[in-house]
Amino acid sequence: MSTARDDILSRIRGALEDIPSAERSEHVAIPRRYNEQESIPHPELVDRFIARVREYKAQVRRVTQDSLAASIASACTARSVRRLLVPADLPPGWAPVAIELVVDRALTYEQLEACDGILTACTLGIAQTGTIVLDSGSGQGRRAATLLPDYHLCVIYDDQIVGLVPEAVARLNDVAHRPDRPITWISGPSATSDIELNRVEGVHGPRTLEVLVVETVRTATSTDG
Amino acid sequence: MKYEPLPTRPGIRFEDAARAALDNTQLRRNMGKATQTIRAKRAVVVEELPDWQALREAGRAIKERTIRHLDQYLLELEASVQRAGGQVHWARDAAEANRIVTSIIQAEKAHEVIKIKSLTTDEIGLNEALLEEGIEAVETDLAELIVQLAGDRSSHILVPAIHKNRSEIRDLFQRKLGHSNLSDEPKVLAAAARAHLRRKFLTVPVAVSGANFGVAETGTICIVESEGNGRMCLTLPRVLISIMGIEKIIPAWRDFEVFLQLLPRSSTGERMNPYTSFWTGVAPGDGPRAFHLVLLDNGRSRVLADPVGRQALYCIRCSACLNICPVYERTGGHAYHSVYPGPIGAILTPQLVGVANASSLPYASSLCGACYEVCPVKINIPEVLIHLRGEVVREKQDHPTPGGPDVEGLAMKFLSYAFSDRKRYERVQKVGRVGQRLMTRGGVIDRLPGQLGGWTAMRDVFPVAPQTFREWWSARS
Numbered sequence: 001m002s003t004a005r006d007d008i009l010s011r012i013r014g015a016l017e018d019i020p021s022a023e024r025s026e027h028v029a030i031p032r033r034y035n036e037q038e039s040i041p042h043p044e045l046v047d048r049f050i051a052r053v054r055e056y057k058a059q060v061r062r063v064t065q066d067s068l069a070a071s072i073a074s075a076c077t078a079r080s081v082r083r084l085l086v087p088a089d090l091p092p093g094w095a096p097v098a099i100e101l102v103v104d105r106a107l108t109y110e111q112l113e114a115c116d117g118i119l120t121a122c123t124l125g126i127a128q129t130g131t132i133v134l135d136s137g138s139g140q141g142r143r144a145a146t147l148l149p150d151y152h153l154c155v156i157y158d159d160q161i162v163g164l165v166p167e168a169v170a171r172l173n174d175v176a177h178r179p180d181r182p183i184t185w186i187s188g189p190s191a192t193s194d195i196e197l198n199r200v201e202g203v204h205g206p207r208t209l210e211v212l213v214v215e216t217v218r219t220a221t222s223t224d225g
Numbered sequence: 226m227k228y229e230p231l232p233t234r235p236g237i238r239f240e241d242a243a244r245a246a247l248d249n250t251q252l253r254r255n256m257g258k259a260t261q262t263i264r265a266k267r268a269v270v271v272e273e274l275p276d277w278q279a280l281r282e283a284g285r286a287i288k289e290r291t292i293r294h295l296d297q298y299l300l301e302l303e304a305s306v307q308r309a310g311g312q313v314h315w316a317r318d319a320a321e322a323n324r325i326v327t328s329i330i331q332a333e334k335a336h337e338v339i340k341i342k343s344l345t346t347d348e349i350g351l352n353e354a355l356l357e358e359g360i361e362a363v364e365t366d367l368a369e370l371i372v373q374l375a376g377d378r379s380s381h382i383l384v385p386a387i388h389k390n391r392s393e394i395r396d397l398f399q400r401k402l403g404h405s406n407l408s409d410e411p412k413v414l415a416a417a418a419r420a421h422l423r424r425k426f427l428t429v430p431v432a433v434s435g436a437n438f439g440v441a442e443t444g445t446i447c448i449v450e451s452e453g454n455g456r457m458c459l460t461l462p463r464v465l466i467s468i469m470g471i472e473k474i475i476p477a478w479r480d481f482e483v484f485l486q487l488l489p490r491s492s493t494g495e496r497m498n499p500y501t502s503f504w505t506g507v508a509p510g511d512g513p514r515a516f517h518l519v520l521l522d523n524g525r526s527r528v529l530a531d532p533v534g535r536q537a538l539y540c541i542r543c544s545a546c547l548n549i550c551p552v553y554e555r556t557g558g559h560a561y562h563s564v565y566p567g568p569i570g571a572i573l574t575p576q577l578v579g580v581a582n583a584s585s586l587p588y589a590s591s592l593c594g595a596c597y598e599v600c601p602v603k604i605n606i607p608e609v610l611i612h613l614r615g616e617v618v619r620e621k622q623d624h625p626t627p628g629g630p631d632v633e634g635l636a637m638k639f640l641s642y643a644f645s646d647r648k649r650y651e652r653v654q655k656v657g658r659v660g661q662r663l664m665t666r667g668g669v670i671d672r673l674p675g676q677l678g679g680w681t682a683m684r685d686v687f688p689v690a691p692q693t694f695r696e697w698w699s700a701r702s
């Protein structure tokens with residue numbers, strides 16, 4: 001008895017009989033005449049990123065490297081976050097004082113859910129769409145950790161912001177090949193318009209998303225070069 | 226009401242169902258509001274991209290390449306998913322897909338699964354098949370939950386519960402979720418659904434999803450969503466089963482740079498949807514411990530065999546063609562008697578099940594051309610409709626049914642009913658004016674004018690010039 005796989009493949013090949021047998025997939029040209037890179041100056045990109053994240057009803061604030069830990073602490077306080085979940089590889093210098101940190105070392109879902117918020121880094125941001133991207137890299141935690149607490153505080157350095165979707169996709173090419181690096185794009189808090197088309201922000205997952213944009217400290221060499 | 230998966234009920238004609246829908250005032254009002262709103266949002270975010278037409282060209286070309294070499298890409302996808310630790314299953318038809326899914330669930334000794342909205346699982350009637358085996362499928366999209374609790378059917382790909390208003394939803398939640406005094410505030414209702422589903426997300430061991438895209442090169446599967454129930458289902462259970470129509474494949478990771486611009490803007494009219502998840506096989510210590518991908522044919526290879534009709538398989542299910550369609554706007558989704566409503570349904574369903582089984586659907590259109598113009602992958606829906614009408618006529622000549630319906634005559638009668646009635650016409654004009662206000666930015670009327678005006682205008686210029694001369698020239702060379 002033939003397998004479903006054989007049957008489907010042979011049906012497909014039969015159905016495509018009109019395609020010249022010499023045609024290879026790469027012979028079907030793909031015109032990529034769309035923009036692949038944003039040309040506006042980087043400071044404007046950062047402004048655009050911030051404006052577009054805000055349009056999704058996410059909180060977004062500019063901070064400096066020196067004030068980062070204090071800004072994280074004040075964000076948590078403003079949201080009454082007492083127990084803050086953090087990934088085990090939280091970057092040094094981020095830990096806020098006077099907030100209880102819960103480090104995710106293989107915690108159960110119930111333990112994750114018992115936290116008031118989660119603090120993570122991200123891998124990049126997209127100005128065009130106001131998107132932050134997590135790729136399971138350092139400081140970003142596993143997926144359940146950014147999903148179960150009701151508040152997600154995400155830190156992005158302004159030099160992590162790219163202009164267009166194609167720039168982001170290109171940067172993610174290597175991790176996309178890796179099973180151990182699931183990728184999540186987040187554009188504002190979750191939302192539904194299912195009830196009479198009224199938009200409600202915050203359905204499942206964190207109902208509040210807050211983004212801190214850190215001004216990148218440029219060393220003398222990088223500004224000169 | 227018993228849900229009807231494909232194939233459609235051969236005895237029921239589009240025009241009869243449509244007439245019933247037209248007589249349902251609430252459905253018509255809600256549908257009008259939904260399509261107007263989404264359409265206006267889409268127009269704004271599409272207008273914002275200077276390279277939109279180039280993206281459409283690329284999207285179509287990527288799909289064309291994939292479909293013309295589908296066997297090659299399927300084998301590549303299979304190898305990539307297996308390399309990444311996933312298991313791949315092939316299903317010739319709905320029954321086989323349902324059997325595969327059932328046996329995976331039974332091996333996990335699960336009696337309940339959580340589900341992400343998926344037209345593909347609707348198409349194969351998965352929930353009903355599971356129920357017969359004593360497995361309950363819990364829908365986790367808010368609208369799907371509403372539809373499921375009400376024992377009803379979806380009326381729109383994107384907003385399936387658009388035919389229900391807030392007080393009906395409140396009553397339903399009170400009855401079914403054990404609440405005693407909910408208000409009918411959308412925020413309150415959403416919170417009730419959140420609480421109800423959170424327990425399920427944390428305890429149910431198996432999730433079932435569809436797939437928006439599967440990447441042959443990497444084995445990456447992508448789900449695009451808004452509510453976060455998708456992330457929950459993809460992350461928390463220990464086993465994940467994704468059922469993917471064989472046409473959902475894209476060749477390379479890079480192709481997301483096109484589709485993740487085309488889909489959200491065409492679909493919900495957003496620059497980007499709230500959550501997009503990508504996973505490649507199984508990630509140790511993060512998410513499900515087992516991943517199964519079910520590749521579904523179920524009539525798709527039949528669609529593939531028609532050189533004109535096969536472009537229907539390029540569809541990325543954005544629903545832009547539904548929202549722009551003057552016929553769909555009046556009748557709603559139920560009239561199409563298929564999980565695939567609207568213009569795409571009118572060309573896809575007859576091909577999936579055979580034109581003899583859905584012979585009135587190719588007539589469920591006025592051929593105005595608006596669907597082609599908005600389609601992000603440039604499916605020439607009017608061309609396929611006309612082609613399928615030819616098939617219907619040939620079918621009738623080959624297998625005449627004495628006293629059978631004069632399909633075209635009935636369809637024309639329906640269209641004149643929908644468009645000629647004076648009150649209906651005035652209502653349409655009024656909606657059109659509101660729509661224009663919505664679409665006016667900075668004093669300039671966007672390129673999607675009030676619907677009836679748009680309809681007549683586009684009808685005059687049909688067929689829409691599909692390419693500029695330069696595009697045509699370079700496509701030739």
Ligand code: SF4
Nearest residue numbers: 540541543544546600
């Ligand atoms: S046919 Fe085109 S417009 Fe319609 S749902 Fe499919 S992709 Fe969208």
